[in-house]
Amino acid sequence: MTDIQRCEVRPGRLVEWTLHPATVEAATGLPEDPRPPAYVQEAHIRTARSVREDGLSVPTWTGTAFDIPGQVDLDALQGALHAWTLRHETLRSGFRWVGDEMRRFTLDADAVALHREDVGEFSDAAVLTRYLQDRFDVAADALTWPNFVFSAVVRADGASVYMVFDHSNVDAYSLYRIAAEIHGLYASALEGRAVEAPPVASYVDFCAIERTNADQIDDTHAIVGRWREFVTRCDGKLPNFPVDLGLDPEAPLPTQKFMREMLVDDTDAAAFEAHCRPYGGSLIGVLAATALIVREIGGQRVYRTVVPFHTRVKSQWSDSVGWYVGGAPIEIPVDRATDFDSALELVRAAVRKNKPLSRMPIARVLRLLGSDFRPTSPDLYSIVSFIDARDVPGSERWQDLKAYALIRVSYGDQVCAWVTRLPDGLQFAARYPDTEAAYKNMRLYVEHLRELIVSVTRGAAVRA
Numbered sequence: 001m002t003d004i005q006r007c008e009v010r011p012g013r014l015v016e017w018t019l020h021p022a023t024v025e026a027a028t029g030l031p032e033d034p035r036p037p038a039y040v041q042e043a044h045i046r047t048a049r050s051v052r053e054d055g056l057s058v059p060t061w062t063g064t065a066f067d068i069p070g071q072v073d074l075d076a077l078q079g080a081l082h083a084w085t086l087r088h089e090t091l092r093s094g095f096r097w098v099g100d101e102m103r104r105f106t107l108d109a110d111a112v113a114l115h116r117e118d119v120g121e122f123s124d125a126a127v128l129t130r131y132l133q134d135r136f137d138v139a140a141d142a143l144t145w146p147n148f149v150f151s152a153v154v155r156a157d158g159a160s161v162y163m164v165f166d167h168s169n170v171d172a173y174s175l176y177r178i179a180a181e182i183h184g185l186y187a188s189a190l191e192g193r194a195v196e197a198p199p200v201a202s203y204v205d206f207c208a209i210e211r212t213n214a215d216q217i218d219d220t221h222a223i224v225g226r227w228r229e230f231v232t233r234c235d236g237k238l239p240n241f242p243v244d245l246g247l248d249p250e251a252p253l254p255t256q257k258f259m260r261e262m263l264v265d266d267t268d269a270a271a272f273e274a275h276c277r278p279y280g281g282s283l284i285g286v287l288a289a290t291a292l293i294v295r296e297i298g299g300q301r302v303y304r305t306v307v308p309f310h311t312r313v314k315s316q317w318s319d320s321v322g323w324y325v326g327g328a329p330i331e332i333p334v335d336r337a338t339d340f341d342s343a344l345e346l347v348r349a350a351v352r353k354n355k356p357l358s359r360m361p362i363a364r365v366l367r368l369l370g371s372d373f374r375p376t377s378p379d380l381y382s383i384v385s386f387i388d389a390r391d392v393p394g395s396e397r398w399q400d401l402k403a404y405a406l407i408r409v410s411y412g413d414q415v416c417a418w419v420t421r422l423p424d425g426l427q428f429a430a431r432y433p434d435t436e437a438a439y440k441n442m443r444l445y446v447e448h449l450r451e452l453i454v455s456v457t458r459g460a461a462v463r464a
Helices: 023-029 039-053 074-087 125-139 173-190 202-212 224-232 265-281 284-297 340-359 362-369 395-401 434-457
Strands: 012-019 061-069 092-099 101-106 112-121 148-156 156-165 256-266 302-310 324-332 381-387 404-407 416-422 425-434
Touching: 012 023, 012 074, 012 125, 012 302, 023 101, 039 101, 039 362, 061 173, 061 395, 074 112, 074 148, 074 156, 074 256, 092 224, 112 125, 125 148, 125 156, 148 416, 156 173, 173 224, 173 381, 173 395, 224 324, 224 340, 224 362, 256 395, 256 434, 265 302, 265 340, 265 416, 265 425, 265 434, 284 302, 284 324, 284 381, 284 434, 302 340, 302 381, 324 340
Parallel strands: 381 416
Antiparallel strands: 012 112, 012 148, 061 156, 061 404, 092 101, 148 156, 256 425, 302 324, 416 425
């Protein structure tokens, strides 16, 4: 995971694909699709609108970048991109405002066509990087539709492909799968075979199912009660990363910085995983380490956070592109921990107790709490996320293909951190407020996290 500045952008001829103007025009006359937005989609888009109304445009796109080696056949690549787009219904589905309500519309697959434009040659990588970021900010805007764009930087020896979406369409697992899928479709086109992507379950259908289930609870439900208690203990709001971030509550929303680095290599990552496996795996280990570290840095007696979990609980959703993520409120009484293993026990108990709450969309719970959560930041809360990406098809080739998941770093007052298990080790990435205090404490956090993992893997006692 990285940002556009760190994904090895190289000069070349830029080619771009968007939905064809005729496709966009056809969407304007579509009737309403009765399937509602997912709560996470609605919250995301309403937040973008609220922040925009406060006078700030905050790009929230995410995407993927990867190489295609060898002389590139642009017609074959376009066929692959078109087939892949048709496979995922969420990409031909959008929203209109009707009063203050979001109403869905969805194009039929046979109405979808791509338009290719030759943008031109770029000889300077820095200029191209700025152009791509600015273009993605416009083409993948949360408040417009279409809200995705595909690009390729073509060179004599290959091309770099960039596929960028507003976050309402995709999650990390969706992005991780794209490189292998496009490579497979492109190979079919080159060999003269039919470029067809097998059908997959629709995220639009999932949205309707999840929302129907969520709307069956009311403010007396036990899940709502558990969240109410959590929010109360967080002083009536959702938690930020519990160290000094140098934030001025009266100042405008700060810009953000990004950091990305390898924590440990494959050997140490495997040893850490083995140590944590009896307690539930590396996620438990990362949360336990974080709890101990924020106690050391910030004096926290209880570490409170919202932990993201995927909601692809049925195999039918495994290959589907969409935002299949929920969050669970986790409280770790880290003052009770005497060493790393006791912290693991505390985290395991907290996750076992509260992970099921992630099946209920947070936006639905907040609505039932009746609190005024009018967002002023694109992130409602801080996260520390863990993903094991080794089972993703094609992950063993990511390094050779220069394959990355991309995030946009712009404005925000929260810390969003991702620890990813890759074939070559554990990677850390985070965006955080651009303040001196935040930088200092995030550096401390990363360094202590690395030291703790290495201490565990090499048999040293880790006392709290």
